[in-house]
Amino acid sequence: MTINPMSLSGKNIIVTGASSGIGLATSHLICALGGNVAMVSRNKEKLSVAQREMPEESSKAFSFDLRNTDKIPDLVSLIRAEFGPIGGLVHCAGDFAVRPLRSFDPKEYRDLYDLHVTAFFMLSKAVCTKKKRRSDRCFYRCRLICGCNIWFTGLSMYSSVKGALIxxxxxxxxxxxxxxxRFNCVCPGWVNTPMLDRIKALYPDLESFDLAITKRHLLGLGQPDDVSNSICFLLSDAARWITGTSVVLDGGYSL
Ligand SMILES: NC(=O)c1ccc[n+]([C@@H]2O[C@H](COP(=O)([O-])OP(=O)(O)OC[C@H]3O[C@@H](n4cnc5c(N)ncnc54)[C@H](OP(=O)(O)O)[C@@H]3O)[C@@H](O)[C@H]2O)c1
Structure with missing residues (x-):
């Protein structure tokens, strides 16, 4: 008999930010490990392109702007109605703002906070709220994970919302x-995704980007799979004794 301690067989897992980067890689791995994935992100077209690459029987797309935090209970109810009991949540949806303190913008900060933090609370609340129905008993074995990260010049708004999540x-x-x-965070260094492409575009040239970012990752920049592997480990029963932690995955950046 083969035992796979990382199996997610039969688990229904919500992944936000599932159309791109780390969320997309996580959605693929969840399905490969036998789970079902409710893929949530904002842009409908981009999400349906992403979902077309997934096994049809184990994935569904839900286009939703997570800054509409009041509507999150309805979203989770819809997902429950489609999938049944929710066994896990991965909150990967994210955006960033690069701004020095002198140009701090409260509206921009509130948007960032809603997407990263308020949405995480509302999703967690909806997923963890005990239902009386028998079919929801499996919620007791739920696991919730969110993505956080490292601190960087000009990223104080972004860093502070990630700090709030931790x-x-x-x-x-x-x-x-x-x-x-169980609740856990993963804290990646810089990972090769469309988000990093946007960061790269802020540098005058590739050489200065490599000096400031790439070379500081002793094992090189991360790939989405480097993060999704750890996320799926935390989702699985192999991590059943792990809760309240922040797992740093950064190729040696913080050394
Ligand atoms: N890449 C890195 O180096 C890195 C490092 C550390 C931590 N992180 C964190 O890891 C997470 C994933 O990052 P990534 O690099 O994979 O980013 P990405 O490729 O840019 O993907 C971001 C995802 O978030 C979704 N999203 C953004 N705003 C949304 C909204 N208002 N409502 C719903 N969905 C929304 C996007 O969907 P739409 O395109 O449809 O909006 C997309 O699916 C983020 O929380 C990020 O802060 C990334």
Whole structure:
């Protein structure tokens, strides 16, 4: 008999930011490990292109702007109606703003905070809320993961919302441990995704980008799979004793 401790067989998992980068790689791996994935992101066309690459029987696309935080309970209800009990949540949707303090913009900050933090709370609340129906009993074995990251000049707004997630996850892990619901963060260094392409475009040339970013990752820049492997490990029963942590994956950047 073959045992796969990372199996996600039969688990229904919500992945936000599923149309691109880390969220897309995570969606693929969840299906490869036997799970079903509810793929959430904003741009409908981009999402349906991404979903067409996935196994049809184990994935569904839900186009939704997560800054509409009041509507998140309806989104989760819709996903539950389509899939049944939710066994995990990966909040990968994200955006960034590069701004020095002198041009801090409260509206831009609120948008960033809503997408990263308020949406995470609302998704977690909807997923963790106990339902009376028998079919929802499996919520007790849920696992919730969000993406955070490193700190960088000009990224104070972005860093602060990620810091909020790290703190929230520690408290939520303590709050939900008795229900066997685990909360964890992954904190990647820079990963080759469309988001990094946008960061790269801010540098005057490739040489200065390599000096500031690439060369500081001793093992080279990350690939989306480097992060999705850890996310799926945390989603799986192999990580059943891990909660309230932030897993740093950065190819040696923080050394
Ligand atoms: N790439 C890195 O180097 C890196 C490093 C550390 C942490 N992270 C974090 O990892 C996560 C994934 O990043 P990535 O590099 O994979 O980014 P990405 O390739 O740019 O993908 C971002 C995803 O978020 C979705 N999204 C953005 N705004 C949204 C909104 N308002 N509502 C719903 N979905 C929205 C995008 O969908 P649409 O295109 O449809 O908007 C897309 O699917 C982010 O939280 C990011 O902060 C990334």
């Amino acid at each position: 703190s929230a996850v520690r408290s939520l892990a303590a709050e939900y441990a008795t229900k066997k619901i």
